[in-house]
Amino acid sequence: MADPLRIGIAGLGTVGTSTIRLLDRRANALAASCGRAITVAAVSARSRSRDRGISIERYRWFDDPVALARDPGIDVFVELMGGDEGPAHEAVRAALDMGTPVVTANKALLARHGVDLARRAEKAGVALNFEAAVAGGVPIIKTLREALVGNNIDRVYGILNGTCNYILTRMEAEGLSFGACLAEAQRLGYAEADPTFDIGGFDTAHKLALLTSLAFGTQVDAEAIHVEGIERITTEDLAAAAELGYRIKLLGVATRSESGVEQRVHPTMVPRSTPIAQVDGVTNAVAIDADAIPELTLVGPGAGGEATASAVVGDLADIARGQVMAPFGRPSGELTPLPHAAMQAHKGGYYVRLSVVDRPGAAAGIATRMAERGISLESIVQKHRGGRVYGGDDPSKVAGSVPVVLITYATTEAHIRLALEAMVADGYIVEPPQLIRIERE
Amino acid sequence: MADPLRIGIAGLGTVGTSTIRLLDRRANALAASCGRAITVAAVSARSRSRDRGISIERYRWFDDPVALARDPGIDVFVELMGGDEGPAHEAVRAALDMGTPVVTANKALLARHGVDLARRAEKAGVALNFEAAVAGGVPIIKTLREALVGNNIDRVYGILNGTCNYILTRMEAEGLSFGACLAEAQRLGYAEADPTFDIGGFDTAHKLALLTSLAFGTQVDAEAIHVEGIERITTEDLAAAAELGYRIKLLGVATRSESGVEQRVHPTMVPRSTPIAQVDGVTNAVAIDADAIPELTLVGPGAGGEATASAVVGDLADIARGQVMAPFGRPSGELTPLPHAAMQAHKGGYYVRLSVVDRPGAAAGIATRMAERGISLESIVQKHRGGRVYGGDDPSKVAGSVPVVLITYATTEAHIRLALEAMVADGYIVEPPQLIRIERE
Known part of the structure; x- marks a missing residue:
């Protein structure tokens, strides 16, 4: 068996600690699948002493994630810190420029710097994998990047934010106001204290920007997305939708036509009979319309430590097997600038x-x-x-x-x-x- | 750019001709994604002269699929003939023993000879890919084999036969008898003249045998499956199910517990609110329960020339990029004999x-x-x-x-x-x- 793949993890929140747990639990199956073990060699986090329910003493410790990214003793850098600037950005760049492959769950970073980071990965000939960045445990990146490569894709759309879907589901089921359901989501830990990023549609927009690039072979362009949140949806709207045979979901939608690529995030009426309309609570769903496959829908957990860690581990296994792909499915130099279709x-x-x-x-x-x-x-x-x-x-x-x-x-x-x-x-x-x-x- | 990947296709029915069409249509995108072109070099079929809507004169012709499989001028052998014995079996074996990777849509062949063929592929160090063998255009093989490798899977189940699902959907919607809906399905080309293989559950069983192996790391064992068809379902049952909050679907189900692995195919009552219950007509769906991902559901076209060809092309692209995996996710020698749980x-x-x-x-x-x-x-x-x-x-x-x-x-x-x-x-x-x-x- 080949040498173990030694990984360094920066960020030990729920996803980071779940990743360590999954790697432990599935050590034998991973070694059998990849022909080599995947072992954690080093970690970095804000606090070394915080109780995470797992022991991190067996790993080398780095105060500085950028130093961890540059460490020659790791074969893969796993970035789970978050943030589109600062240490996460610096560390990912440092790893790629060293020729170290990167796995990240950081949608904001990729939505903003995706093309540049893909270029760096390709220059070094290493992988930049980000399955965990979109729809958590749902393997939508692998599906678009690998499985559907025989298809011209016309549209990709989905429920990409569990917070919004939870709130809309509760408003509809209980006839409660947006404010009441947001407060409930906050109590249950489904929404942040400052919920703007989720309910305003910005989180969905970051994810959509990545899906658009993969689906259409265009440069990631989150700036071009028309974004509306769910703040103005009322119980009146939900009742009217139900009466008319629809449900209201916050969708991210990217479509391609002669006039260009439309990218939009907004509350949307979807016919009640569609798979996507059936998706309730914090669950995510992504649907793809392509020429060979009229509609393919993936439904599953879009967040949560273990589900997201499952995606991280899948990405690591691909790297352990030696897979290197262009991060957005084709070399960054061949990604075309997004032909932005005006919302009007x-x-x-x-x-x-x-x-x-x-x-x-x-x-x-x-x-x-x-x-x-x-x-x-x-x-x-x-x-x-x-x-x-x-x-x-x-x-x-x-x-x-x-x-x-x-x-x-x-x-x-x-x-x-x-x-x-x-x-x-x-x-x-x-x-x-x-x-x-x-x-x- | 590397040399093109030269493929030989045996079997030019709807899937074979659709594969040629997709490879043409997506030539640029495939080359960009794989770093090399994928070109058809040679073909074999029952009739050389049949009108297929595409010209096959540009490819080398073989009367004998086994001779094509052994041809040193191809880099991949694509088997789309069908049948679990005879030329399909012989040709796939011949290709693997030559060290030529194989892509096949042949569930019957793999359900019967999967472990032996996997062993031959591993011995030669080449790929044996079969995404098209289960659920057509739905990337369930890739999902189980690659994306979910971080999970212990407890259950995999799904609607794997479009013919049965079409008949049950029509019986429920129109209140028509099984016989009337079967006749309708035959008229529309959704059911064969001899429908036994589909409606008796045997086609579903072949597919389930492959999913079970991938999900649990066990040897393919189609013989161990308890199989019942849909022939005895009446409109009375469908009406009673609806009244009680269920729908009736022909499911293939594989579960793992302390007593072993249960594999069964039978008409099943599923709660109306589940994603799988919403799947109508010829559409397929597969759901997976795993420890890190409570439930992941994939819904899409389970048959049809282009959808199945999409899976074939995805498999070819993986080979073009140099990916070689154990066909059932781990080396065949590490697949455990199926611990068969008795149906009783x-x-x-x-x-x-x-x-x-x-x-x-x-x-x-x-x-x-x-x-x-x-x-x-x-x-x-x-x-x-x-x-x-x-x-x-x-x-x-x-x-x-x-x-x-x-x-x-x-x-x-x-x-x-x-x-x-x-x-x-x-x-x-x-x-x-x-x-x-x-x-x-």
Whole structure:
């Protein structure tokens, strides 16, 4: 059997300690699969003495992760610190420039510096693996990078943030407000004290940027992503979606068409019958539409120490077997700049919820403004206060107004925005309209 | 760039011709991903002149697939002929013994000769890849063999046969009989003229045998599988399942416990809320329960020329990049003989549908026989003929009898069988009882 693969781990939070545990537990199977053992040689973390439930005394200790990354006694550097700048960035660069392969779970780092880091890895001829950076234990990177290489991919989309999916699932199931469900998620440890990064869609955007690059062979470009969070979703919206045969999910969506690549993160209406609509709680799901495979969906745990560690260990096993691939599936020099499709050109159906002034002519006025922009309506539901579906309990409601829900046939973002602006200018609308894009199979 | 990888394809049906098409269509992306081109060098098929919609004149022709397998001008032999004996077996053996890697979609061949072929591949130090053999375009082999290597797997189960799932979906949706839906599937090309292999569960069993080996590190052992088909499922069963919150799917299930490994293929009640229950039509799905990943589900096209070819091309790309793995995830000498758990020891809940003689004491007699075996009932539904759920249209019904549906709590196969035998002996039951196992999350 070949020499063991000696790894150095920087960052010993839940994922780091779970990685050590999995490597122990599966030592025999890993050696059998890889033809060599995988052993932890050295570690680095903020605190050496913190109780992690495992002993780290058997490993060499580094105060400085960058020094660990440069250590010639490790064969792989595992970066589990997080952060898109500072020590994580410096350490990953240092390892790659030394010719040491890297495994990382750091989506923020890759979303920002992915192309540069891929270039460094390729120059050194070593692996830069990041299965754990997207959807935790779901092997979506390997699927896109290896299994689907025979496919032209048209679309990749998914539920990539467990916090948001948990909150939306709870709001729908219990009829509770966004604020109440966020507080609950925070109590249960599913949401951070400062939840902005998750609920604002930014975490999803980082992951989507990586999936887009892998799916389309384009340079990672997180700046080009249109991002909306779930803060403005109300129980009214969830009830209306249910009534109309949809569920609301925070999706990251990347599509390719003649006009370019669209990357967007926003609350989305998905038909109730789709696999992705069935995904509840903190679970993640990714769906891929490709020419040879009409739809492939992967569903599984998107977070958690052990699930994420499972992805880290899979990446390590690939390296132990000698696999070296271009990090984004093709050499970084062959990744094309992302042909950014403007959000205004987005085509699709829309859910629109309006608070309309309760006076004659308002409904006709709204219909006219839609027609002017060539927008056809699939359905229109108007119910008076106290009505079964859109009635009652929404604190955002305004007296003297009537809630109206419209579902449009496919139109463009530019047209629907112009139509809504005109309605607002007409004085028909008493609060900011709610606009949710519909994603079809 | 390295020399092209020259492949020889034996078998030019839909999968073979789709493979050639995909290799053409994705030539640039494949070369970028693999660092070398993948080119078809030679082909073999039953007929040289048949119109396949693609020209095969540019490839060298072999009448004999074994001669193609032995040709020194190919770097990989792709076997797409099918059959567990004869030319397919001989050709794959010949290629491996020559030191030529093999890609195959042939589940029957691997279910029967997997361990021997793996040994030959390892001896030659070459790959034997078979992603296309299970669940078509769904990358389940790669997921088990590579991505989940950090996990102890407890269970793998799935919908592995599109024909059966199509028939069950149609029976449920339309209330049509098994025979009518089978005829429809045959008309649409989803079922063979002789459908026994699919509807009897044997195709699912071949695929399950491969998944079991990969999941548990055991020798492929298709003989040990308990196999039941879907022929006896009635619209009555599907309606009762729906009423009770379940759907009926033909599953292949492999579980590991202290008593050994259970491998079984049979119609199964799955809770309606599970991802696998949502899978309709010819789609396949595989779910994995592992220690680090509580549940991972992959859903996608299980058949079709292009989807299966996508898996073949993924396998070829791995070989083009130089990847060589033990075919079943660990060296064949380290695969343990399957510790076969007897079906009589199977533990789980059961759905039992009985036609009970319509006379006093029958219900009490049935309850007593269950109690004697320590079987607790979760629910019992008895409805008279013409009742809403279990009434009316089943031709198997017998006058003077009442349909009774029982759902049991977990018991053993041995106990439920003994209880049913006793009821039959008592004369309470007028037709063979229907027994469907329940699979929980």
